[in-house]
Amino acid sequence: MDYDALFRSQLDALRDEGNYRVFAELERSRGAYPRAKNHGAGADEVTVWCSNDYLGMGQNAEVLGAMHTALDECGAGAGGTRNISGTNHAHVLLERELADLHGKDAALLFTSGYVSNWAALSTLGARLPGCTILSDAYNHASMIEGIRHARCDKRIWAHNDPRDLERKLADLDPDAPKVVAFESVYSMDGDIAPIAEICDVAERYGAMTYLDEVHAAGLYGQRGGGIAEREGLMDRVTLIEGTLGKAFGVVGGYITGSAELVDFIRSFASGFIFTTALPPSVAAGATASIKLLKGEEGVALRARQRAQVEKLRAALDRAGIPHLDNPSHIVPVMVKDPVKCKMLSDILMEDWGIYVQPINYPTVPKGTERLRFTPSPLHTDADIEHLVDALHALWSQCALARAVA
Numbered sequence: 414m415d416y417d418a419l420f421r422s423q424l425d426a427l428r429d430e431g432n433y434r435v436f437a438e439l440e441r442s443r444g445a446y447p448r449a450k451n452h453g454a455g456a457d458e459v460t461v462w463c464s465n466d467y468l469g470m471g472q473n474a475e476v477l478g479a480m481h482t483a484l485d486e487c488g489a490g491a492g493g494t495r496n497i498s499g500t501n502h503a504h505v506l507l508e509r510e511l512a513d514l515h516g517k518d519a520a521l522l523f524t525s526g527y528v529s530n531w532a533a534l535s536t537l538g539a540r541l542p543g544c545t546i547l548s549d550a551y552n553h554a555s556m557i558e559g560i561r562h563a564r565c566d567k568r569i570w571a572h573n574d575p576r577d578l579e580r581k582l583a584d585l586d587p588d589a590p591k592v593v594a595f596e597s598v599y600s601m602d603g604d605i606a607p608i609a610e611i612c613d614v615a616e617r618y619g620a621m622t623y624l625d626e627v628h629a630a631g632l633y634g635q636r637g638g639g640i641a642e643r644e645g646l647m648d649r650v651t652l653i654e655g656t657l658g659k660a661f662g663v664v665g666g667y668i669t670g671s672a673e674l675v676d677f678i679r680s681f682a683s684g685f686i687f688t689t690a691l692p693p694s695v696a697a698g699a700t701a702s703i704k705l706l707k708g709e710e711g712v713a714l715r716a717r718q719r720a721q722v723e724k725l726r727a728a729l730d731r732a733g734i735p736h737l738d739n740p741s742h743i744v745p746v747m748v749k750d751p752v753k754c755k756m757l758s759d760i761l762m763e764d765w766g767i768y769v770q771p772i773n774y775p776t777v778p779k780g781t782e783r784l785r786f787t788p789s790p791l792h793t794d795a796d797i798e799h800l801v802d803a804l805h806a807l808w809s810q811c812a813l814a815r816a817v818a
Contacts, residue, residue: 431751432773439768446472446791455763460796462769462786467632467742468714469791470662470702480663483697491690499690507696510703511655511667514630514638516647519675522667522696524688526627526656529666530555531562532684533654534594534623538563540681541590547581547620549573549595549606556594556625572599575610582618591620597640598628601777601785603743608641612649621651631660632715632742637706657695661702665691717790718742721797725788728801733815734808737783744786745772746804748813754782757807765803 427433440450447461491499511520523529545566571577626639634642641647657665737745748754754771761767
C-alpha cells in the first residue's frame with residue numbers, strides 16, 4: 414500500500430480547489446508591531462493585518478517584563494500536570510485575575526482556547542445524566558468537537574436566533590440538564606450574539622448558558638470582560654470561556670463560573686487532568702496583560718482600536734471594496750472565490766508588503782471566501798491608506814465586483 418500516494422491525492426484535490434493552506438514564514442519584530450520580517454517571497458518587511466493579537470499586548474513592555482521575571486525566578490516549564498507537579502503560584506494568581514475579570518467565583522486554565530472548549534463541553538455533556546447541548550449553528554470547531562466527544566444528545570439552533578432556540582428547548586424534557594452553547598463575537602463574520610435574549614430563553618427552560626468570549630475578552634466592556642460585561646450580563650451567564658492567545662497577547666485558554674462548576678470541570682475533564690500546565694512565565698505575562706487591560710491603558714487601547722476599525726471601514730466604502738457590515742472589530746473583505754482569494758493574498762504580500770491570510774473552506778462555507786482584516790490600535794492612518802490603495806488597485810486588476818454605494 415502506497416500511503417504517501419493516498420496522502421498526495423487528497424492534498425492535490427485541496428490545491429485544485431484553491432483551499433490548500435500555505436503558511437507565511439514571519440518573524441514578529443519586538444517594539445515594531447504590526448511590522449514583521451518576512452522570510453519568504455516578497456518584501457523583507459510586511460505589515461500584519463490579520464493577527465489575533467488584537468491590541469498588540471504580545472509586544473507590551475510590562476507583559477514582557479513580567480514574563481522575563483517569572484522565567485528568571487521559576488525556569489522554563491511548569492514541571493508537569495497541575496495535579497502532579499505543575500501548579501505554580503503564577504497559575505493561581507492568573508485564575509483569580511480571570512475570575513475577577515468575568516465576575517465569577519473561580520476560573521480554570523487550559524493550554525489553549527480550543528482545549529478549554531473541547532474539555533469543558535465534552536465533560537458537561539458526558540457527566541450530566543441525560544444532558545442535551547444546544548449549539549449555535551455557527552459555533553467554532555472546538556465547540557463542535559467538544560460536543561461530539563460528549564456523546565450526548567445535541568440540537569443545532571439557527572445562528573443568533575433565540576426563537577429557534579426556544580423551539581428546540583420546548584421539545585426537551587423539562588427536568589433534564591440542558592446546556593446552551595454560543596459565542597459572543599463570531600470570528601469570521603464579526604457579528605455579535607443577542608446574549609440577553611438567549612439568556613431569557615435559557616432561563617425559562619432551566620438551561621445552563623455557555624458563552625465563548627474568545628474574540629471579545631479584553632476588547633469589550635469597561636474592564637475588558639467581553640460583550641457580556643459591556644451589556645451587564647455576566648451574572649446571567651453560567652460559564653464564560655475565553656483565551657489568553659488573542660487580546661491578552663500570550664497563549665492558553667480558560668473557563669470561569671461558580672466554584673462548584675469549575676471544580677467539576679477540574680475534577681473530570683481529561684483535557685485538563687492529563688496535560689502539562691502552562692509555563693509560569695506565560696501565566697505571569699497573561700496576568701500582567703489582564704491587569705493592564707482592566708485599567709485606563711485598556712480603555713485607551715480599546716478606544717484607539719475602535720477608531721482605526723471605523724477608519725478602515727470608511728476607506729473601504731469610499732473605494733467600493735465589499736466588506737461585511739458588522740458591529741465588531743473584525744473586517745471581512747468578501748472575495749467569494751478561493752483561487753482569487755489566495756491570489757490576492759499572494760500579491761498583497763509580494764508587491765505591497767501587506768500580510769493577510771485568505772480565509773477559505775472549511776473555515777467558511779464555499780462561495781464566501783474572504784480576506785479577514787483586524788485593525789489594531791498600532792496600525793497607523795498611513796497603514797490604512799496603503800492597504801486600501803492596494804485593494805483598490807487589485808480589485809481593478811482582478812476585475813472583482815465593487816460594492817454599490
